[in-house]
Amino acid sequence: MSAAAPRSAALPDALPWLADAYEGRCFTADVNPPGAVHVAFVRSPYAHAEIVAIEAPAPADVLGFWTARDLPSHAPIPCIVPIVNRDGTDRADPPHVLMAASRCRHEGEIVAMVAARTQRAANRAAAAVRVTYRVLPAVTDGAAAVEAGAPELWDEAPGNVCFDWELGDAAARDAVLRGAAHVVRRRLRNNRLVIAPLETRSAIAAPVDGTDGFVLVTATQGANWSRDIIARDVLGWDPGRLEVVTPLVGGSFGCKIFVYPEQVLVLMASAALNAAVKWVSTRKEAFLTDVQGRDNHTDATLALDADGRILAITTDTIANLGAHLSNYGPFSSTNCGTPLLCGIYDVGLVHARVRGVFTNTTPMDSYRGAGRPEAHYVLERMIDEAAHELGLDPLALRLRNALDETQLPAVTATGIRLDSGMFRANIRRAQEEADYAGFAHRRAASAAKGLMRGIGMANFLETNGGFALAKIMERHNGSLPLETARIAFTGQGRVHLDIGTQGSGQDHRGAYADMLAARLGMSPEAIEVFQGRSDRLRQGTGTGGSKSMLSGSTAIIETAEAVIARARAWLASRTQRPEAEVVWEDGAFRLDGTPVPLMEAVRMAEFEAADGHPFDAQVTSTIRSGTFGNGCHVCEVEVDPATGMVRVDRYTAVSDFGTIIRMADVVSQQEGGITQGIGQALTEYCRYNADGTLATGDLAAYHLPQVSDIPQMKLVFQGTPCRTNTLGLKGCGEAGISASPPAVMNALHHALRGEVDGMIQMPATPQVVWAALHAEGRR
Amino acid sequence: MQATATSPAGAGGTLRVNGRDVALLPDDDRTLLEWLPEAVGPVSARSACDGAHCGSCAVVLDGTPVKSCTVPVASLDGAEMRTLDAYQQEAGALAPLMEALAGPSVFQCGYCRSAFFFAAKALLEETPEPGRDDIQAAFAGLLCRCTGYQAIVSAVEGAARAMAQAAHAPHGAKPVPRVSAHAPRTVAAACAAAQARPGAYWLAGGQHLVPLLQHSAQAEPSLLEIAGIAELGRIEVVGDRLFVGAGCTHGQIAASEPVRSALPDLAGLAGKVGDIYVRARGTLGGAMVSAWRNGSYPSFLMATDADVLAAGRRTFALDWFAERAENRDRPPAELILGVEIPTHWQVSHQAFRPRPARPALVSVTGARDVAGDLRIAVAGYGARPFLVRDADTLLAAARGSLPDVELAAMLDVLPLDDGEASGAYRLAILRQLLQRLPFHGA
């Protein structure tokens, strides 16, 4: 427990233009170092091509020009997720290079960088760079990539297979399938999604005068982690040479967690030119180079006994990894998602095989939910398909198989230890809140207008806390997740709270201030919360996996306890009495019954230490247990058979998020997540041209959900406090997107039952639905 | 962007930004969105989509809500604009709106805030007591990636109630369009200016043009501002014809009394063009020049046998769009003045717009005169809009049980078959739209 002062408190003194970013008052693009140099990138216009020649621009036109050959020595951007194949070998590890040296493997891959005085001049210079390519055949679909004769990307990955991984026991699976009364098989597509936060990525690097250090202002979901990957792993620097500052972030949803070539290249340019260097991504670049999410083909099997009890779920998935391995690339489809294939149900056996494959597409990584939405989609769609095949009511089938509250705590077939949950209660409550009873009436009303109406349900189980990731990040920070908080008393009754988690639009800071204020018996207005600065905290795990309230609160509570302990010791020695007589109660100390608020003691102890305040404390906490948010969503859609248009008419979500700290924030996280899931199910469609270039590469062609796509939702919260953390809270940020795609698609299939053959895959665009309704031999 | 607008020799004039005069540079070729942070520092108008879709860069310019990415800054000498920051300082009558939008978790990251604030402001000026549907319509096409939108809609709903009760609701005064001092005021002056600068683009609302130029590799095309020509802003009925000036915005056409009474479906289609910002600034002329394959006006003007009036010539709409289809990348040689539409028709315009505020996939206009003669024009189905050869027979066929292949054969045009939609789907939609026309087949 040390309360060391921030390492480079002088950073904004050295670089005055950094002040707003440093205080978290602006977005990265708002930061304008005087005299900054701007860079632009020459990018491959082809999905797959050999670079034959690059013609450098005339030196007079640019301040700097770099191809892969011109870069200082460095290592590729690491993929930190190890995967052991079914045969015991390690996954392939082709290098995630900063720039293509001889071969481009996806559209938008960087071929060269130019620097100029203005962004426009840099763009123009980049556009004028002549590159000669030899175009190669490309493959963009994961399933096509493993077919014989498909174009191959990497020598290290024959047949484009990066890994062939499994979870569970294949022999046991075969035995269960042989003995099952019913075996339902389906192929499901989890469509590729462009994450598209409204703020594009950006990076500003600058040397810190008088040192050999640099500062990098850039959006991350964890400044410390990004700093370590960039400085230590890629550049081979002492991480202390680099400080990463993340100011306001305009949405991330996972995609800004990862280290991208541009962040490193901007630093290299800054070092080479000894100047501040700025880059802001265009939307076009974002479509081609921000990691994208999902993109699985899954052959799923659900085995049931004669009574409709689920015996096993097994999957065989092809997960598209894109052209390079992003930092967590293989994580979503394997360790993060598959343990949830049993969801909230009492499933005897889970077996999953996943092949991660390379294609000539943008690298893939964790998008909100990171594999959990994919798993829930498979499971919850399969339950509806099984119910249909067996002639059962999907809701009844869910109730029959859901874990009962009395079975808790329980360990799932995949080893998840569930402490609490309201699985059956959620289903029953959702049935009532969504008015299943009135559905027949509403369906008749729709039919009278020539529309088809369906209702669909999906349950979700979250596993939050960052455990799966911590396990594989062992090399970095031990096998349990850590988080750090620092509390400093800065005079005039003000408190600074530094925290290692990091919001990217969601308002963590308000919740933290409330939390700390309650612990210290003071007003939240006096507390300023800092995040996203590697220089202020030595450790910080960042945000991801809906764990910030859990890990942040754990660190804050433990640090607050340290503060109180320090204050108690100081008061005891000051008043010359044993510590036991200084009682902390109801937000104040009691000395012989006289209340002394903490801030009063803070004032008394001011100026006692030369460096900081004697009560300042910093604690790195270990997060020992995760949380398991759970709930049940019900969606009702109306389909116009003439056009194939699907309208989400009603949406109900019943959730158990334990104790809720700030209701408005939780509601917004729910609505935002559900909305993104509705986008996946109905509107967001990534299409490629035959040559492998992206056909839907802008917001005119790639349809994010608009206001008219989203109904007013009915959100119900019924929580059992989590038993394994002090506040009893459970993660909620990714829950919405886990349940909404299957809820929407189950409703759609319900609406179309008997009217279409086979299944409709996401996204169910009007054209897709219309084509299914008007397939040969129908209508 | 890479275009230059001309300004008089010397200084580029001044633009009033949030109550402060800021000098413009002569021949500045930046958009307002690019210029703002460089000239005045960070503002809450933000770049996000690079395509004039999302609205995050919205500001109010001389009273009109605009996406700042569609405005060349060189055209703004003497103008007055405000970003959201100004209202955060001093909201005036809009205080309840500001307050409602600042509520807990109405937004998350807030990157999109300007889009919704200025759309709501514009809506409340027109419709002081909007229903939820009105608010949804005003937000069509705008993007927020963090929230589910409905909290924003609810906030505006609440603010509208509070503001309607207050005596000083901020509606009433119609903005007066402002034009650079040096911009031509007459058609003749504009034509003379164009002669002096061959290859220049006419700049009206800039909704298509500015984003287009920004992404084109074309070196420095010049712009000729035509918003100052009063003649282009006229709407009037002359005998049995309706004249609509090329400079009229979609919003003006939608709200125009003469249009609503003479050709209500024209007002209706104009009210569905683009989003609330496009309708406030985009013009009929701009739509006529860009002539999107699936644009909103072509089928209407072709079915109603309208004339297109350009400086020095009069063309059938049919011929105009055929010509434009060939030359979409080039500005038309002559200045377009407006359209003249016969009003003796009973007209019905039907469009299928799967994504609000985005172009219709297919649209159809039917026009029938008192003699019973029927004309039907179609856009979005084939590579270009077309007039149906035998409208009565087609209408009867679309309503009957004629199989799709035979219906398709009746059209001389092959349906487009692309990633957006298959030919079969376009045909099915066309059939639907034809069936919706309120005319009895022959």
Ligand code: FES
């Ligand atoms: S609040 Fe983040 S984009 Fe709207």
